[in-house]
């Protein structure tokens with residue numbers, strides 16, 4: 104009798120699994136799914152926006168409820184989709200079914216655990232976004248705009264050190280336990296959806312067996328360029344701050360590069376400018392002089408896209424976005440982001456915009472994301488994504504490669520004087536390299552660290568040490584003050600508590616030059632790539648839009664082929680773009696060892712290390728007492 108029951112159960116399970124082959128029925132399922140998923144995502148994103156623009160406990164609870172409700176919806180839809188024999192369908196139907204079944208953390212069966220994961224994530228987000236850094240014990244400041252400005256503009260090494268350490272004490276240090284819990288819960292959830300760990304799941308978005316080796320090879324190929332930038336920057340910074348502030352290992356102390364994470368160095372442009380006496384290519388002063396408001400900065404960016412015949416931001420964008428840091432006392436997530444509300448109508452940006460060159464680049468970046476959302480909004484909901492996450496980021500940066508060319512800035516009145524000669528070219532390329540080349544090892548290493556954390560190769564008791572191993576080895580930067588496992592420096596970077604994969608940015612910084620080159624060709628540009636601007640080119644706009652409209656409906660190599668004529672990631676356009684600068688840097692660095700030691704400096708070696716322990720007066724007293732006692 105028991106055996107009979109078992110046979111019936113197994114048979115009906117088999118019958119339930121993957122047996123609907125009727126394509127018309129499958130299409131009806133997809134149509135119905137698209138209506139429902141759009142509503143479900145819209146409600147979820149609204150709750151998330153509410154929390155991100157007002158970090159209260161009440162908004163956190165609502166966001167968590169919405170996340171759980173949507174997870175239940177996704178799980179149910181995945182179950183229903185698995186009734187279809189979708190693996191035998193043709194693309195794009197097969198592809199859409201796959202995406203419905205690939206539900207990430209929503210696969211977690213234990214609802215209490217899924218709720219806990221969501222709670223941990225909202226707490227991590229809040230710790231980061233409300234964190235303050237104490238530059239001195241009685242001077243505690245938020246990241247935006249205060250600590251950001253100190254890192255960008257102060258040349259007082261003690262103040263820089265205070266801001267750098269203060270931010271890490273005020274954020275990452277408080278996250279270690281929560282982050283460890285998040286890693287375990289996230290992995291557990293992801294394993295239930297069939298991946299070995301979260302890193303494997305994140306890499307699956309690139310749909311390539313070779314993705315890890317592909318990015319490693321690109322990184323190796325680009326390393327010589329970075330080494331030249333690093334060596335030149337180090338020489339100049341030693342002139343500014345004195346040799347005693349630099350370790351003998353060849354590393355650059357991480358607080359001296361103009362940015363809280365030393366990820367992009369262009370805030371040092373005026374200190375390090377290759378050829379003095381030329382008009383600046385940094386527009387910060389001009390934005391301030393012309394009293395640029397946040398809205399004006401976004402209007403300038405909007406005009407860039409429309410000049411190419413691309414889509415303008417809809418009225419609701421201007422009504423609903425948060426383009427400035429609120430002054431009503433609300434705590435918000437200031438880290439800039441772009442938002443798709445999945446109703447085909449509501450698209451927003453949230454940015455605590457300041458009138459600086461770096462922020463103008465970010466304005467274009469976020470608007471580039473929204474342009475992608477607008478272009479693919481007709482696609483089924485699950486194809487409303489980048490061809491891969493690196494595509495979304497690369498697309499986001501394409502406009503600003505043209506926007507920043509001195510000729511264009513001059514034309515739109517943001518560079519008062521235009522000088523076009525080889526020396527000015529070097530200055531411009533140097534500013535771009537401080538953004539693009541300086542970023543490469545940073546963009547590469549974050550997920551090298553996280554992939555090992557998720558796989559378990561890196562244990563919680565070595566989180567910070569492994570982080571600094573990578574920072575020292577790959578980026579050639581070292582901590583200005585001693586670090587231990589009491590610290591959790593990865594947590595001081597938005598995307599770690601924010602649960603946002605990062606290799607997308609490394610991919611982006613390579614492929615955006617492929618996109619730029621392809622669009623410049625279509626725009627009829629001749630001459631060096633770094634001089635090209637696609638502003639006003641409707642030919643480039645059409646080519647660009649056609650690719651964006653694909654969303655993720657096809658595997659990314661097809662989207663790449665569509666725009667560049669070839670299907671692979673390729674570092675050559677980036678190298679071509681910077682070729683004149685590489686030659687110039689190599690000449691400047693003649694006779695300089697452009698390398699640095701593999702491992703971090705041993706702490707006592709640096710001046711800061713010596714002074715960061717006991718104050719020297721106290722240390723002397725201690726030695727006198729001990730010697731006397733002996």
Ligand code: BJ2
Nearest residue numbers: 366438439440441442465468469472495496603608
């Ligand atoms: C400033 C920028 C992100 C971005 C935000 C936060 C995380 C994801 C989004 C997504 C977009 C999308 C950022 C810019 C270059 C390097 C990196 C950094 N903020 N995100 N919703 N950047 O990519 O815009 O807006 O649709 O996928 O973090 O480290 O500063």
Ligand code: ZN
Nearest residue numbers: 468472496499
């Ligand atoms: Zn982005």
